[in-house]
Structure formats: C-alpha cells, structure tokens
Amino acid sequence: MPQETMTPRERWLAVLNRQQPDRVPMDYWATPETTAALLKHFGCDSYFEMLDKLHVDYPVTVGPAYVGPALPLHTDVFGVGYADMNYGTGVYGEVISYPLAKFKTVQEIEANYTWPNPDWWDYSGIPAQIKGKEDHPIRGGGSEPFLKYKDLRGGEQAMIDLVENPEIVEYCMGKLFDLAYTETQRIFETIPGKVLISYVAEDMGAQTDLMFSPRHIRRFLLPGMKRMIDLIHQAGAKVFHHNDGNASRIIPDMIALGIDVLNPVQWRAAGMERETLKAKYGSQLIFHGAMDNQYTLPFGTPEEVRQEVRDNLRILGAGGGYILAPCHNLQPITPIANILAMYDEGYHAGWN
Numbered sequence: 001m002p003q004e005t006m007t008p009r010e011r012w013l014a015v016l017n018r019q020q021p022d023r024v025p026m027d028y029w030a031t032p033e034t035t036a037a038l039l040k041h042f043g044c045d046s047y048f049e050m051l052d053k054l055h056v057d058y059p060v061t062v063g064p065a066y067v068g069p070a071l072p073l074h075t076d077v078f079g080v081g082y083a084d085m086n087y088g089t090g091v092y093g094e095v096i097s098y099p100l101a102k103f104k105t106v107q108e109i110e111a112n113y114t115w116p117n118p119d120w121w122d123y124s125g126i127p128a129q130i131k132g133k134e135d136h137p138i139r140g141g142g143s144e145p146f147l148k149y150k151d152l153r154g155g156e157q158a159m160i161d162l163v164e165n166p167e168i169v170e171y172c173m174g175k176l177f178d179l180a181y182t183e184t185q186r187i188f189e190t191i192p193g194k195v196l197i198s199y200v201a202e203d204m205g206a207q208t209d210l211m212f213s214p215r216h217i218r219r220f221l222l223p224g225m226k227r228m229i230d231l232i233h234q235a236g237a238k239v240f241h242h243n244d245g246n247a248s249r250i251i252p253d254m255i256a257l258g259i260d261v262l263n264p265v266q267w268r269a270a271g272m273e274r275e276t277l278k279a280k281y282g283s284q285l286i287f288h289g290a291m292d293n294q295y296t297l298p299f300g301t302p303e304e305v306r307q308e309v310r311d312n313l314r315i316l317g318a319g320g321g322y323i324l325a326p327c328h329n330l331q332p333i334t335p336i337a338n339i340l341a342m343y344d345e346g347y348h349a350g351w352n
Contacts, residue, residue: 002351007135008057012196015323016238016286024091024317024341024350025057027288027325033090033332034339041336054343057323059139059197062129062187068120076117080151089332106171115175118182123190129196138191139240141184142199143228145176146221162216169220176223182232188235197240198232199224200259205245219241222257229258238288240288244328246271255284256262262291264302264327265316284319287316289327297326298334302341309345317350324350 005022014021030053035047044050049060066077075081081097103109130138149172150158161169204210204222229239241259245275248271262285267274274290290312291297296304316322324346330339
C-alpha cells in the first residue's frame, strides 16, 4: 500500500491548483442519522475519529457566533419559523412560517421588517475553531441567498416574484447578498490567508432542466454572485459552487463569473453526463461529488458502488481535477456497507 505524503489540506490544494496529489482527496456529506450510524459502527465517540477511519480529507468549517437579540424558539435570525418533520428514516427541519409572505411592496417590507445586522455576530472565536486542524482545508463564508429568499417569501411566491414582483426580488436579494458579503469579509479578516474554500451556492437545476430561466438567473443571481466571487479570490481562496440537478445551461455563465469547483455533479440528471462535463469543462473546473445518491448509494450493491468510484476516478479524475464525495447528504436509508465500499475503494484506487 502506498504511503501518504500529503496532509488533507495539501491534497485539496494540489487538486485546486491542478497539481498531482498523492491520492484523490475525499469529502463527507451526510445527515445526522447517517453519521450516528457510522459512529456506532466504528465504536467512535468522536466525529473526526470516524472520518479519519474512512480516510476522509474533510474541510473544517468556521463561522461567527450569534450574539444578537434573543430569538424565539424554533425561529432563525431572519424570523423564519421551523418545525422538525419526521420522514420515517430521518428528521428534517422544515419551514412553517414565512415572515415576508404577506407583503406586496418593497415599501411595506421596509416599514415592517428588520433585516439582520452584521454586528449581531462575534468573530473572535474563529481562530480557536481551526486550532489543531491546520492540516485540513478551511471553509468559511459564502452565500446562498435565493434559498433564504424562498424561506422568507414561500417557495411558490418566490418563483412568482421573479416575474410579477422583480423589485421585491432585487431589494431582498441585495440585502441578503450584502449580509453574506460582510460576513465573508470579516471571516477573511479574522484569519487572513487561512480560508481555502468558500461556498457560492444556489440550487438552480431540477432533474431535467433549470428550475427557472437563464434570464432570471442572470438578472437576480449572477451580479451578486460575481461580487462574492471577486471577494473570495481577492482573499486568496477558491470558489466552491454548489448547484443541484441539471445546471448544464448555466455552467458557462458560472465559469465566466470565476467559479473554481463544481458540486455536486448529479450525473443521473439529464445533461450532466460525466464524460460531457469533463470534455467540455475539465480544463476550467474542479469536480466535487458525483457519487450518486439517487440510486447507487442508497439502493445499489457494494460492488456497484465500487464500480462507480472507479468510473468517477477514470472519467472525472483523468488528468486530475476531482474530489470524491457523495453528490448530496448520505441519507439514513443508505446501507453502511455501501458507504464503507465508497471510501474504501476511493482510498485504494485513488493513488497517483
């Protein structure tokens, strides 16, 4: 068995800089229920000990502590209310109240709603969050404002707004991008030069095509995303872009904006075939994910999982530029044997 010659941070950095790592780095995304099952399987008390057993090159996520006004129970800083919904195999927090749903104009929102203040967060504890984890990539800051906009307005109304209330979309998205920008900037200032990756995310794709038009994406999302991307690059960090489903029609725009990493490579979605993505964008993008969560991981056999690992290494990893990970959170229905097969095959087959 080859010997590791790189730390997880060095391994990620090599891939991000299009250099050759000792082996393909691997990442971990999972629900709390799945993580609990793996901790029990390994007999581990520590989350990080479990990830080390899987040979995962996990990023360490940093962020400020909330010190603002007291929040009502089950309500976030935006006033969005949540309730835990049990789906039989797991629990998700689902939105049950939308604080901006009733407003018809920007003026009504301004008169009746208080946006979070950036000073409601304390950044002084961030250096301690990376202490002892300096050998891992550090993730900090980023944005995903339309996801929050849907929580504020309601999912259906948010989509209607794109056509019928564009001034409300532009006003709210401006507020959300401004908050994300300031938070990200302050993280960079607190630990200068330490953050390696920052997420600029938005779910634009569904199973067969985009969920909303490129025209609306270019109007309401891309200008704010460009501002975030420029900030991240100025800090010396890389832009990790999460975009579920078939986002193929907007990928050229995202490359033009300056994204560095594309996640999750949901290759069973129409238009997201791995061979096509690698051929068209392999010289411009690093691919992260691509371990299928729709069939292979939850319902396939361990050998099918291992074969998919080998396929991803062969297709997306050809010439470098790939970080192996599930294409979404590993769900509680995923057999432990399949998770173990994914990381075991990735570890043994991913050496360069």
